[in-house]
Amino acid sequence: MTTGDISKRKAAEAAIAEVTSGMLVGLGTGSTAAFAISGLGRRIAEEGLTITAAGTSLATEAAARAAGIPFLAFDDLAAVDLCIDGADEIDPLFRAIKGGGGAMLREKIVASAATRMICIVDASKPVETLSRALPIEVLSFARAYVEGAIRCLGGDPVIRPAPSDQGNLLIDCAFGPIVDPEGLARTLDAIPGLLGHGLFLSEIDALYIGDETSVARRERHD
Numbered sequence: 477m478t479t480g481d482i483s484k485r486k487a488a489e490a491a492i493a494e495v496t497s498g499m500l501v502g503l504g505t506g507s508t509a510a511f512a513i514s515g516l517g518r519r520i521a522e523e524g525l526t527i528t529a530a531g532t533s534l535a536t537e538a539a540a541r542a543a544g545i546p547f548l549a550f551d552d553l554a555a556v557d558l559c560i561d562g563a564d565e566i567d568p569l570f571r572a573i574k575g576g577g578g579a580m581l582r583e584k585i586v587a588s589a590a591t592r593m594i595c596i597v598d599a600s601k602p603v604e605t606l607s608r609a610l611p612i613e614v615l616s617f618a619r620a621y622v623e624g625a626i627r628c629l630g631g632d633p634v635i636r637p638a639p640s641d642q643g644n645l646l647i648d649c650a651f652g653p654i655v656d657p658e659g660l661a662r663t664l665d666a667i668p669g670l671l672g673h674g675l676f677l678s679e680i681d682a683l684y685i686g687d688e689t690s691v692a693r694r695e696r697h698d
């Protein structure tokens with residue numbers, strides 16, 4: 477296991493300690509969330525933990541089912557007790573870029589439905605200013621229009637070769653340092669045909685940062 481994997485696993489293992497029987501747990505997508513899924517499967521087998529899960533991608537659903545975690549159909553999801561998910565970058569105000577795995581649309585729905593969201597990352601993810609390319613999900617019919625709108629905003633759109641779980645286009649948009657994430661999110665939310673983006677600005681309540689030997693836990697204090 478790489479150093480990064482050890483760090484991700486430490487963050488995930490610390491976060492799943494917050495899960496208690498009876499919860500509906502939103503499970504994220506990606507390599508860090510995968511450690512949370514396997515850890516919850518282990519707790520179900522060893523401790524008799526009883527939970528139901530909702531997933532943020534088809535890959536997560538398959539992994540959860542393989543781990544023995546009872547799963548709710550996505551379109552039956554209305555409210556989630558606790559969401560546990562990774563991030564690609566997160567700033568000191570708990571504003572994050574997600575969607576490296578292309579799952580940010582479902583991730584945003586699950587996070588928004590959650591009473592509490594925990595973000596689990598390794599030490600490479602915290603940044604002062606969000607700046608990595610921002611993933612967006614786009615209706616194929618609106619591709620040229622949305623690409624043009626992104627360029628007008630100073631972004632450089634690059635289409636991914638594979639579509640989203642919903643069959644839509646995934647486009648990474650490099651904006652450079654994002655100094656006003658709230659303003660950019662408002663602008664993106666208003667573009668017709670743009671179905672979702674990876675800016676998570678208010679959803680995250682707690683952050684677990686793992687490294688090789690320890691985990692730092694921080695709570696959001698608004």
Ligand SMILES: O=C(CO)[C@H](O)[C@H](O)COP(=O)(O)O
Pocket residue numbers: 504505506507508509561562563564573574575576577578579580583
């Ligand atoms: O947003 C995501 C997937 O859409 C992931 O949480 C994000 O890409 C982090 O992935 P990893 O845990 O593999 O570093």
